[in-house]
Amino acid sequence: MKKYLTIAKNKTQAEFSHRANVFAYIGGNMLDLFVQVVIWTAIFSSVDIVGGYSKPEMITYVVVGWIFMYLSTNYGYEEYIKKDIHEGKLSNYLIKPVNYLSYISFHSIGRLLFAFSIILLQALFFILFFRGTLIFSLNPAGVLIFILMFIFSYAIKFSISVIIGFMSFWASDVSGLYFALNILNRFLSGAFFPIAFLPATVAKLSYFFPFIYTYFLPIQFYLGKISLSGGILILAGQALWIAVLYLVIKFIWKRGLLKFEGTGI
Amino acid sequence: MNFNKYLAITKIEMSRQLQHRFQVASYRVGNLIEVIIPLIIWTVAFRSAGVIKGYTYDEMITYVVVGWLILYLTASYGFERVLALLIYDGALSQFITKPISFLRYAFTLGFSRSLLAIFLSLIIQAGVIFIAREHIVFRAGLLDGLILILMVALAVVIRLFYSILISLAAFWTDEISGVDFTASSIIKFFSGAFFPVNILPAFFMNLSLATPFIYTYYFPVQIVLGKVSTVSAVKGLAVELLWIFIMYAIIKIVWRAGLRKYESVGI
Numbered sequence: 001m002k003k004y005l006t007i008a009k010n011k012t013q014a015e016f017s018h019r020a021n022v023f024a025y026i027g028g029n030m031l032d033l034f035v036q037v038v039i040w041t042a043i044f045s046s047v048d049i050v051g052g053y054s055k056p057e058m059i060t061y062v063v064v065g066w067i068f069m070y071l072s073t074n075y076g077y078e079e080y081i082k083k084d085i086h087e088g089k090l091s092n093y094l095i096k097p098v099n100y101l102s103y104i105s106f107h108s109i110g111r112l113l114f115a116f117s118i119i120l121l122q123a124l125f126f127i128l129f130f131r132g133t134l135i136f137s138l139n140p141a142g143v144l145i146f147i148l149m150f151i152f153s154y155a156i157k158f159s160i161s162v163i164i165g166f167m168s169f170w171a172s173d174v175s176g177l178y179f180a181l182n183i184l185n186r187f188l189s190g191a192f193f194p195i196a197f198l199p200a201t202v203a204k205l206s207y208f209f210p211f212i213y214t215y216f217l218p219i220q221f222y223l224g225k226i227s228l229s230g231g232i233l234i235l236a237g238q239a240l241w242i243a244v245l246y247l248v249i250k251f252i253w254k255r256g257l258l259k260f261e262g263t264g265i
Numbered sequence: 266m267n268f269n270k271y272l273a274i275t276k277i278e279m280s281r282q283l284q285h286r287f288q289v290a291s292y293r294v295g296n297l298i299e300v301i302i303p304l305i306i307w308t309v310a311f312r313s314a315g316v317i318k319g320y321t322y323d324e325m326i327t328y329v330v331v332g333w334l335i336l337y338l339t340a341s342y343g344f345e346r347v348l349a350l351l352i353y354d355g356a357l358s359q360f361i362t363k364p365i366s367f368l369r370y371a372f373t374l375g376f377s378r379s380l381l382a383i384f385l386s387l388i389i390q391a392g393v394i395f396i397a398r399e400h401i402v403f404r405a406g407l408l409d410g411l412i413l414i415l416m417v418a419l420a421v422v423i424r425l426f427y428s429i430l431i432s433l434a435a436f437w438t439d440e441i442s443g444v445d446f447t448a449s450s451i452i453k454f455f456s457g458a459f460f461p462v463n464i465l466p467a468f469f470m471n472l473s474l475a476t477p478f479i480y481t482y483y484f485p486v487q488i489v490l491g492k493v494s495t496v497s498a499v500k501g502l503a504v505e506l507l508w509i510f511i512m513y514a515i516i517k518i519v520w521r522a523g524l525r526k527y528e529s530v531g532i
Contacts, residue, residue: 025443026447035460039460043310047314050313180295183295183299192302193309
């Protein structure tokens with residue numbers, strides 16, 4: 001366990017050397033939120049309720065959703081895995097007494113801690129800025145469930161990144177596919193608008209994917225549109241997805257290693 | 266200027282793009298979702314309102330669908346990263362020793378590189394337009410239509426110049442991904458691709474009008490919607506031309522300064 005903590009620590013420190021680049025992302029991700037707030041403010045200037053959401057509810061959906069999404073992101077970790085596989089660095093881990101899956105889990109946490117703290121500062125700023133509009137209705141049990149949902153969301157998103165990254169065992173250049181999958185992922189998670197806006201059949205379909213558990217359902221719970229017992233059901237759903245994704249990862253990893261040539265080991 | 270060699274660049278680059286057809290097509294699937302998102306939001310919003318910030322439902326659908334068509338036509342498809350790599354990898358040295366102008370090469374390459382992507386985008390967008398056909402508004406007359414075509418053609422130049430300019434930053438920094446991400450979000454914002462810029466307070470609207478990017482989305486669509494007079498459209502065209510000259514001058518200056526910085530070990 002200690003060696004993995006060292007990995008996380010080293011990576012956290014390494015991230016500080018890229019601080020200018022990390023800061024450079026701030027403008028873009030703030031604009032992400034700004035755009036949504038502008039659109040909904042414009043719409044709510046002519047309407048009172050949109051698709052069952054009042055203005056404070058929609059602003060909360062967007063702002064709390066943004067914070068939730070950016071805190072649980074792994075910033076395209078699939079790119080790291082892709083590089084490890086394509087550049088042959090994976091061989092390093094295979095011959096060392098270290099488990100690659102554990103390695104990347106801790107490495108990715110170390111990688112995001114710096115960005116995480118910047119997002120926390122931004123979140124604080126947004127909460128202060130929108131304090132007149134934001135809804136907060138969770139009781140202590142609800143807060144606890146919401147925090148658990150957040151941790152599970154991170155695990156789901158990370159597992160998906162690992163699966164996408166492992167596709168590099170078979171494909172050589174997949175940046176276009178990443179782009180399409182990431183947008184589809186955000187779309188089906190409800191990050192662009194509440195899933196309830198979709199035609200009923202598509203909305204039902206999205207419940208069969210893990211994405212909806214990483215944005216729409218947790219934020220619905222936050223807004224009080226889902227009860228406490230409903231919240232526990234969501235947690236169970238998330239746990240189930242984490243287990244399924246873990247099995248998929250194990251399976252692909254075994255198949256991928258058979259394909260991996262590791263020239264020079 | 267010998268045209269043949271530039272034509273050869275176009276031919277080579279087009280074959281190269283065909284080799285990456287799956288890749289190029291995957292990006293278009295992502296873009297299609299990006300078009301569907303605002304369509305869904307506006308459709309839900311207009312269920313309970315006839316007019317939002319001066320736009321009717323049909324106008325807003327046209328704004329999104331035709332706007333993206335123009336965006337596709339004028340996009341440079343991440344060309345800045347390709348050019349930046351040339352500088353990092355030292356491939357730039359080839360151009361300094363060959364009888365070819367790097368800036369002209371970059372311009373030709375950028376244009377040719379987009380052809381397959383534009384072609385695929387147009388097919389997909391034609392499908393979207395067909396589905397939304399009953400809601401598409403086209404109010405530009407013959408003269409306005411001509412101005413529109415000119416404006417879009419010039420917008421292609423603006424986007425390419427922008428990509429070249431951003432990539433030249435590679436002379437000074439060795440990681441442009443963060444800057445590129447934020448800069449491209451900002452220009453997309455000012456172009457009006459996220460929403461019509463006139464729903465913003467006048468200050469932002471005026472700010473967008475002062476940028477060259479407004480001609481890659483918002484302004485041409487306003488012509489399609491018949492929301493600008495012919496006189497204003499001509500004025501817009503003049504400002505756009507002015508921007509091209511300004512950007513060209515900046516590129517020349519930055520290029521010269523960058524070359525002084527460039528080490529090109531081995532020449």
